[in-house]
Amino acid sequence: MHVIAVLALDGVVAFDLATPLEVFGRTRLADGTTPYDVRVCGTGEEIDAGAFAVRPPHGLDAVAAADTIILPGCADPASGVPDEVTAALRTAAARGARLASICTGAFVLAATGLLDGRRATTHWAAAGMLAERFPAVRVDPDVLYVDNGPVLTSAGAAAGLDLCLHLIRRDHGSAVAADAARLSVMPLEREGGQAQFIVPQAPPTPRGSDMEPLLRWLAENCGTDLTLERIAAHAGMSTRTLNRRFREQTGTTPLQWLHRARVRRAQHLLETTGDTVDRVAAMVGFGSPTAFRERFRRVVGTSPQAYRAAFRGRTERVGSSGPARPVSR
Structure with missing residues (x-):
C-alpha cells in the first residue's frame, strides 16, 4: 500500500x-x-x-x-x-x-x-x-x-x-x-x-510619484478610446519620454498598464452586471470583443464566460440599466 x-x-x-x-x-x-x-x-x-x-x-x-x-x-x-x-x-x-x-x-x-x-x-x-x-x-x-x-x-x-x-x-x-x-x-x-481569484483592482499607483495624477486619470478613463498619443498629450510630454518615465516608475508601458486596468474593470462588471461579454468589452475600452477575450485570458487565466460563471453574484441585472433581480444557480 x-x-x-x-x-x-x-x-x-x-x-x-x-x-x-x-x-x-x-x-x-x-x-x-x-x-x-x-x-x-x-x-x-x-x-x-x-x-x-x-x-x-x-x-x-x-x-x-x-x-x-x-x-x-x-x-x-x-x-x-x-x-x-x-x-x-x-x-x-x-x-x-x-x-x-x-x-x-x-x-x-x-x-x-x-x-x-x-x-x-x-x-x-x-x-x-x-x-x-x-x-x-x-x-x-x-x-x-x-x-x-x-x-x-x-x-x-x-x-x-x-x-x-x-x-x-x-x-x-x-x-x-x-x-x-x-x-x-x-x-x-x-x-x-x-x-x-485575486481581488479585481486597477494596477497599483505609486504614491508620491509624478505619474500618480496620470495613472489616476487612466484608471478613471480606461473605458474611453485612449491611444499612446492621447495619453502623452494629456501628460504634456512626447510619447518617447512618456514611455521611458512610465516604465521607470511602474515597471511597464502605458498601454500594458491600461490593458490590465481595463481587464480588472471588466472582472467587476462580469461579477455585478448582466451585460453581455461583448458589451462589457466595449464598456471597458476594447474595440474588438476578440481582442478583449484574448487579453482577458492572458491576464486572468480563463475566459470571460468562465469567470462570470464562477464569480457571478446572486443578483443579475436585466439589460444594462434595468433593476437587479435575484437568481437561483
Missing part, C-alpha cells in the same frame, strides 16, 4: 492539513480497496493548528520512510523549518519519495533546496515572499499547481484539492480520480489559474 505522510508542523493551516487526509483517505479503487495509508506526522510535540491543538501520532521516521509526503501550509511561512524536518525531507527525497506542498507549505519544501531551479507556486498572496526568500526558485503565482515529477507545489486552499486529485490520477488513472472528485464535490479539472 502507498504510504502518504502528511507533515503537521506548528502553526499548520487546518484546512490544508485536512484536505489530503480526506481526499486520499476516502479514495477507493474499482474493487473497493483502499490504495493509500495516510498518516499524520510531526516532530513529536503538540502543535498549534489555530482553532485546536493536535499531537501527530507518527514521528519524522515515518516521513523519511513514506512514499509520498504532503506539506500543508503554515500560518507564518517565515517561521523557519527545524533542522530535523529538513533532514527527514532530504532523506526521503534521496530515497525516491514524492514530495508535494499545499499553499505556504512551499516554504518548507523550498527550505530543503529541492525547489532550487524548479518552477513552483504557492498562495498568490505569499508568492512575492517566496520569490524573495528563495531566489533560486522560479515562482509562478498564476497557476493552481505545478508538477515537477517527484516534487509538486500547489496554491492555497482549494488548490490543495486540485493537487491531491492530480496525484490520484497519476497513480490510478482518471476513473479513480473522478470518483474521488465527486466525493469532494469538485471538478476533476478546473479552468484557469490563481489569477482569477
Whole structure:
C-alpha cells in the first residue's frame, strides 16, 4: 500500500492539513480497496493548528520512510523549518519519495533546496515572499499547481484539492480520480489559474510619484478610446519620454498598464452586471470583443464566460440599466 505522510508542523493551516487526509483517505479503487495509508506526522510535540491543538501520532521516521509526503501550509511561512524536518525531507527525497506542498507549505519544501531551479507556486498572496526568500526558485503565482515529477507545489486552499486529485490520477488513472472528485464535490479539472481569484483592482499607483495624477486619470478613463498619443498629450510630454518615465516608475508601458486596468474593470462588471461579454468589452475600452477575450485570458487565466460563471453574484441585472433581480444557480 502507498504510504502518504502528511507533515503537521506548528502553526499548520487546518484546512490544508485536512484536505489530503480526506481526499486520499476516502479514495477507493474499482474493487473497493483502499490504495493509500495516510498518516499524520510531526516532530513529536503538540502543535498549534489555530482553532485546536493536535499531537501527530507518527514521528519524522515515518516521513523519511513514506512514499509520498504532503506539506500543508503554515500560518507564518517565515517561521523557519527545524533542522530535523529538513533532514527527514532530504532523506526521503534521496530515497525516491514524492514530495508535494499545499499553499505556504512551499516554504518548507523550498527550505530543503529541492525547489532550487524548479518552477513552483504557492498562495498568490505569499508568492512575492517566496520569490524573495528563495531566489533560486522560479515562482509562478498564476497557476493552481505545478508538477515537477517527484516534487509538486500547489496554491492555497482549494488548490490543495486540485493537487491531491492530480496525484490520484497519476497513480490510478482518471476513473479513480473522478470518483474521488465527486466525493469532494469538485471538478476533476478546473479552468484557469490563481489569477482569477485575486481581488479585481486597477494596477497599483505609486504614491508620491509624478505619474500618480496620470495613472489616476487612466484608471478613471480606461473605458474611453485612449491611444499612446492621447495619453502623452494629456501628460504634456512626447510619447518617447512618456514611455521611458512610465516604465521607470511602474515597471511597464502605458498601454500594458491600461490593458490590465481595463481587464480588472471588466472582472467587476462580469461579477455585478448582466451585460453581455461583448458589451462589457466595449464598456471597458476594447474595440474588438476578440481582442478583449484574448487579453482577458492572458491576464486572468480563463475566459470571460468562465469567470462570470464562477464569480457571478446572486443578483443579475436585466439589460444594462434595468433593476437587479435575484437568481437561483
